[in-house]
Amino acid sequence: MTLPILPTTVVGSYSMPGWLERLKTEYLGRRISRQDLDEIHDTAVKAAIKDEEVAGLDIVTDGELRRDNMIDYFVERLPGVQVDRASKKFYYDFYDSEVIGKLPSGPLGLTEDFKFLQANTTRETKVCITGPHSLSKRIRNKHYPTEAEFAADLARVLNAELKELVKAGARWFQVDEPYLSGFPEDLGWEVAALNVLTEGVNAKIAVHLCYGNRYGKPSWEGSYRYLFPGILEAKVHQLTLEFARRGGEDLDLFREFKTPFEVGVGVIDVKTQAVETAEMVAERIRKALEVLPKERLIILPDCGCFHLPRNVAFAKLCAMVEGTKIVRKELGH
Amino acid sequence: MILQINHLQKNPAAEAARDLIETVFTLVQEGHLEPSQLPSLRIHLDWIQYRQNFREAVMAIRAEELHGKSAPFLDLHVNTRDMTPEALRAGLLRTLARDAHVAEKPEDCLALEEFCSFRSSIAWQFNQLYWQRLPDWEKATGRSYEQALPGGKSDANHAAAVMDGVADFWTLLKDLEKHNRLPAEIFVLEIGVGMGTRCGLWLDRFQALDQERGTNYYPRLKFLLGDYALATLERSRPAVQKHMDLCSFIVLDALNPIRSLSFLRHKILHIHLTNVYDNLPDEQLARRDGRLYQVQVRAYLPMEDAARIGQAFGLGVTELKGMIARLLSLGPDCLSDRERGVALWQEVWKALRLEERLVCVEDLPSFSLPEGMDRSRFEEILREAPADLRVHLSTGAIESLRNTLPLLHPRGYLQVQDIFVTDLNDYRMGFYGPGKLDGSIVNWVNGVFLREVAERAGYDLHFAPFRYRPGSKTSVLYTTQRE
Numbered sequence: 001m002t003l004p005i006l007p008t009t010v011v012g013s014y015s016m017p018g019w020l021e022r023l024k025t026e027y028l029g030r031r032i033s034r035q036d037l038d039e040i041h042d043t044a045v046k047a048a049i050k051d052e053e054v055a056g057l058d059i060v061t062d063g064e065l066r067r068d069n070m071i072d073y074f075v076e077r078l079p080g081v082q083v084d085r086a087s088k089k090f091y092y093d094f095y096d097s098e099v100i101g102k103l104p105s106g107p108l109g110l111t112e113d114f115k116f117l118q119a120n121t122t123r124e125t126k127v128c129i130t131g132p133h134s135l136s137k138r139i140r141n142k143h144y145p146t147e148a149e150f151a152a153d154l155a156r157v158l159n160a161e162l163k164e165l166v167k168a169g170a171r172w173f174q175v176d177e178p179y180l181s182g183f184p185e186d187l188g189w190e191v192a193a194l195n196v197l198t199e200g201v202n203a204k205i206a207v208h209l210c211y212g213n214r215y216g217k218p219s220w221e222g223s224y225r226y227l228f229p230g231i232l233e234a235k236v237h238q239l240t241l242e243f244a245r246r247g248g249e250d251l252d253l254f255r256e257f258k259t260p261f262e263v264g265v266g267v268i269d270v271k272t273q274a275v276e277t278a279e280m281v282a283e284r285i286r287k288a289l290e291v292l293p294k295e296r297l298i299i300l301p302d303c304g305c306f307h308l309p310r311n312v313a314f315a316k317l318c319a320m321v322e323g324t325k326i327v328r329k330e331l332g333h
Numbered sequence: 334m335i336l337q338i339n340h341l342q343k344n345p346a347a348e349a350a351r352d353l354i355e356t357v358f359t360l361v362q363e364g365h366l367e368p369s370q371l372p373s374l375r376i377h378l379d380w381i382q383y384r385q386n387f388r389e390a391v392m393a394i395r396a397e398e399l400h401g402k403s404a405p406f407l408d409l410h411v412n413t414r415d416m417t418p419e420a421l422r423a424g425l426l427r428t429l430a431r432d433a434h435v436a437e438k439p440e441d442c443l444a445l446e447e448f449c450s451f452r453s454s455i456a457w458q459f460n461q462l463y464w465q466r467l468p469d470w471e472k473a474t475g476r477s478y479e480q481a482l483p484g485g486k487s488d489a490n491h492a493a494a495v496m497d498g499v500a501d502f503w504t505l506l507k508d509l510e511k512h513n514r515l516p517a518e519i520f521v522l523e524i525g526v527g528m529g530t531r532c533g534l535w536l537d538r539f540q541a542l543d544q545e546r547g548t549n550y551y552p553r554l555k556f557l558l559g560d561y562a563l564a565t566l567e568r569s570r571p572a573v574q575k576h577m578d579l580c581s582f583i584v585l586d587a588l589n590p591i592r593s594l595s596f597l598r599h600k601i602l603h604i605h606l607t608n609v610y611d612n613l614p615d616e617q618l619a620r621r622d623g624r625l626y627q628v629q630v631r632a633y634l635p636m637e638d639a640a641r642i643g644q645a646f647g648l649g650v651t652e653l654k655g656m657i658a659r660l661l662s663l664g665p666d667c668l669s670d671r672e673r674g675v676a677l678w679q680e681v682w683k684a685l686r687l688e689e690r691l692v693c694v695e696d697l698p699s700f701s702l703p704e705g706m707d708r709s710r711f712e713e714i715l716r717e718a719p720a721d722l723r724v725h726l727s728t729g730a731i732e733s734l735r736n737t738l739p740l741l742h743p744r745g746y747l748q749v750q751d752i753f754v755t756d757l758n759d760y761r762m763g764f765y766g767p768g769k770l771d772g773s774i775v776n777w778v779n780g781v782f783l784r785e786v787a788e789r790a791g792y793d794l795h796f797a798p799f800r801y802r803p804g805s806k807t808s809v810l811y812t813t814q815r816e
Contacts, residue, residue: 211743214816217743
């Protein structure tokens, strides 16, 4: 599938409807069945895909609407992780979980999600997974001597899952690592874990690094300077970074450091409901083009649209696509 | 008949119960009450914390069915604090007579509005007027509003509390610096500044601590003083005179601080409020026999007060009603002599009462929970609460909280010093407002609902008793990041 210059996509999640939140919590309280919830998820995912298509995105996701949050969806599936299912009352809360022995290998079942996505769109697709660093920060480690070793073993299990997804036809992945900005001192072992994760995976792989979006607010503040030069050792193709809310100052890092990466430029602030204009988006892209060649830019929001109301999320994506079209035209495409 | 004692005052409860039973049975013997009425009668004995309040000694609260069905019950509320045996008899008779004419407006009252949610009542217009024209009020009473507080001063200005607060904040800054994350500009916001005393104390202490420890944070400080009234901000200036270069004075609505400060979204490291939430528009809900009711109010003046005030100001009763509307619109300048205008205002406020009725929320299509309060969680909280209950919804406080949290830096925290109910069971053991505090309204805040709304916004709320003044009823709400 040929993509246009400055391809547009989402970071992963789409707006989580209030009614779906309530139904997920109902399921948690055992007031609706798993079968009902699965049907509800299928319907919601189809609607999210449709919205992404209508907004005009080049690469779509399933909106991550099946997930309670970015951690629990994996925690529940990772073989060997013990989950206390009584530990949360609201679907969005985190489960208490721990690992007490070496993680066995085993499928996480993401292939089914991917096949559903693929069957419901003709666009290019992307599968997002939570990375080993973020998972290691939420799962209590009672087995591995160090966090680094735990993360590396998580990466081993996730690597097998990515390979299964490739076999099923997946060609784009995004590894979400929002916790890294809160623990910049972990960069060394995180890069090592990323390299275990991507080893032998024949697909385009992006790493998403932001300052957190839990509850629609940042978890940390700072500069992406901490990524350099360590991140240059990561065997990934793309970094997707947050620039809309924080401003484009850190783009200068790409002037300072020669990087091999494509860059997913966040041009939509997902922490405010104010909808950007297309011109505002275009200006943000132009700023990135001062530093990076057009062939290495991907256009997306700062982070997932999970916390935005559906009408706002949709309007923001439309503005993003329109703004991108303005710049494409200026570039002669 | 059910006699329900809603407080923990032993002697007044015992005396009131004895007097009440004797009076009720006398009224039955005299034919004022039918024996058949007794089984459906529920009488509440309340202890009203605020001596100045909106209640008469006896008040009837009827549950209204808006669609023509008969009223399911009538509750009588007796203020045991203000009650004497004579007043009880007169109050019961008056209340029963009023109830018999419930369809018409009772003749012994001058109603100032139609029934509405407390949040929409003109009582809040009086409250607003008080803050807007505070200097006029204070001039007339000869004392500042802080002197009018219980104890004569505000807990906000307790030097030891401020000192500890500054030390905690300094520790946060030090930790941020250690991790190379200290912002270039350190924003602090105080909402509701009063005379600026707390701000002055805080800044003095912060400067001293910073110098003592050689950290050089003080020059990076941006201290924002926010208040609803420009006049209040002006009055706070002298208290922070020494720190003027760091201070900004911003008119803002405590219900929506981010509207004025959106440019500081996710940037403020510390936000503090004292006794603001207890003065924000509120409404109440009651659950009775498994159904949920909105408490609606109608502001009125007892007719004898209306006649007395009217006579003192040369107005007929009907003219008085028009003059009150003019007062709420123009302030004390509603009369050509401002001092007389203030005198009128004070008299009306003193006499102002709130009649109440309960309307089933199922009959109110426009009723909605405050934004941020999830309906299913709300129902779950009520399921776990005592069966018959009356609670503050704390709409204004919830609105304020939701519109303040987005200003916080990821490591920032909010502190609110106020009067909170943190367990719904407590609502069965006391009356938590509204009351009158000088010319303003005071109302406890439902911390349970606040906690729920904060969780959905990504914060855990904690309530710590204010330990610096023995006997203080205030607590300190503080936030921590929710994972």
